[in-house]
Amino acid sequence: MEERSRLCSVWLGSETGILKGVSLDRKQAFNFSNTRTLSRDQEVRALCWADPAESELLLGCADGTVRTFSTEKGIFTEARSCGDPQEGCFSGLASLRGSAIITCAECGKLRVWREDGSGPVAELDAGSSVCRMRQSPVDPNRVATGGKENGLKIWDLERPEKPLFTAKNLRDDWLDLRRPHWVRDIGFIPDSEKVVTCTGYHQVHVFDPATPQRRPVLEAEFGEYPLTALALTAGGGAVVVGNTQGDVAVLDLRKGLVRGRLKGAAGGVRALQCHASQPLVASCGLDRFLRVHSLEDRRPLHRVYLKSRLTCLLLASRELQAGPGGGATEGAEPQVKEEEDEVWDRMERVEEEEEATKRKPAAGEEGVKKKKKGGN
Numbered sequence: 001m002e003e004r005s006r007l008c009s010v011w012l013g014s015e016t017g018i019l020k021g022v023s024l025d026r027k028q029a030f031n032f033s034n035t036r037t038l039s040r041d042q043e044v045r046a047l048c049w050a051d052p053a054e055s056e057l058l059l060g061c062a063d064g065t066v067r068t069f070s071t072e073k074g075i076f077t078e079a080r081s082c083g084d085p086q087e088g089c090f091s092g093l094a095s096l097r098g099s100a101i102i103t104c105a106e107c108g109k110l111r112v113w114r115e116d117g118s119g120p121v122a123e124l125d126a127g128s129s130v131c132r133m134r135q136s137p138v139d140p141n142r143v144a145t146g147g148k149e150n151g152l153k154i155w156d157l158e159r160p161e162k163p164l165f166t167a168k169n170l171r172d173d174w175l176d177l178r179r180p181h182w183v184r185d186i187g188f189i190p191d192s193e194k195v196v197t198c199t200g201y202h203q204v205h206v207f208d209p210a211t212p213q214r215r216p217v218l219e220a221e222f223g224e225y226p227l228t229a230l231a232l233t234a235g236g237g238a239v240v241v242g243n244t245q246g247d248v249a250v251l252d253l254r255k256g257l258v259r260g261r262l263k264g265a266a267g268g269v270r271a272l273q274c275h276a277s278q279p280l281v282a283s284c285g286l287d288r289f290l291r292v293h294s295l296e297d298r299r300p301l302h303r304v305y306l307k308s309r310l311t312c313l314l315l316a317s318r319e320l321q322a323g324p325g326g327g328a329t330e331g332a333e334p335q336v337k338e339e340e341d342e343v344w345d346r347m348e349r350v351e352e353e354e355e356a357t358k359r360k361p362a363a364g365e366e367g368v369k370k371k372k373k374g375g376n
Helices: 336-359 365-375
Strands: 009-014 019-023 028-032 044-049 056-061 065-070 075-081 090-096 100-105 109-113 120-125 130-135 142-147 150-156 183-188 195-199 203-207 218-221 227-232 238-243 248-252 258-262 269-274 280-285 289-294 300-305 310-316 326-331
Touching: 009 044, 009 289, 044 090, 044 310, 056 090, 090 142, 100 130, 100 142, 142 183, 150 183, 150 195, 195 227, 195 238, 203 227, 227 280, 238 269, 238 280, 280 310, 289 310
Parallel strands: 090 130, 130 183, 183 227, 227 269, 269 310
Antiparallel strands: 009 019, 009 310, 019 028, 028 326, 044 056, 056 065, 065 075, 090 100, 100 109, 109 120, 130 142, 142 150, 183 195, 195 203, 203 218, 227 238, 238 248, 248 258, 269 280, 280 289, 289 300
16 A cells, blocks of 8 residues: 555644644654643534645634645644634635635535635525535536435536536325425435435435436435534445444445444544545544544544544644644553543443342341231
8 A cells, every 4th residue: 555545643623723744654643733721612614635745724713714724734724714703614615726725614604715815706505504614626617506405406516507416305104294304414426416314313314416317316314313424435336424322333335224323432433534545534523532443344544532622633644743832742642542441341341240239138138028027
């Protein structure tokens, strides 16, 4: 395997506005911030690469600013205003044509911004309550949007007048009641026109814009809790989904069956990403841990505690460089998982013993009861 395809580091955004870089080879983590005062207004809601060389990162913050971070220098180099906080947080961020960027807010305003940051080149309305905007990895001008009571739409930014594809709502249930829809995340299936979505009603849907059918060509369900994130495997034959309870599973997109579960998460999953060539998937969320699992045997490979609730992540093939903006190192704890499992196993056995002790009469108690019975 070529060196450039190795998973060397992971970049993560947090609710406190800190950008976190984790070196998996060195088992170290670093904080990067351009301010001393942290607030929820600076929460990182989206991450993307500014260039294919992975030399710059774009961070979409809750206050409507997009910050540029140099991975080579380890410092923030630019900040531009790309929205109003009253329009809602960013539901998606992508780069286009060099320094031009694509943003989408929760209110549905999808904009393409000029390189100089003076104003948007194009703007379209994707509908209200947009939860996710994703860019096609093959065609940068093609994006997909979806949200709460806002079905999947696929757009061509060169012709933004109307969407290329608009999904039709699901058929009514067996009681002839309308089934609500709530798109939480979107993925473009490689080597096809198909798009996969996960919903707040624990569903996975596959749409095929190449066919006349606008309803899902595949429907599957996982668990009982809202799904929050998805990631397609390298071949596109399976999708990894996570929910609000920390459950992560791999689903087969041909049959709609669950292949297996990835254990370890203890809080809601916020972001998932599969490696482009290796059978690896990274996850993060409210339990403050970055986890990397193998998709072959579903074994956990890395587990790093990062002290803040995490919102998004981005895999990198380049080694992390701690420049002048790098903060104090947060030590990775690759062995904590096994130690904690042993502790919890012991606690579980103690509880079982305690329950058995409560059920078992104390020494001499049975004899006392017999005497009382005989006396009566």
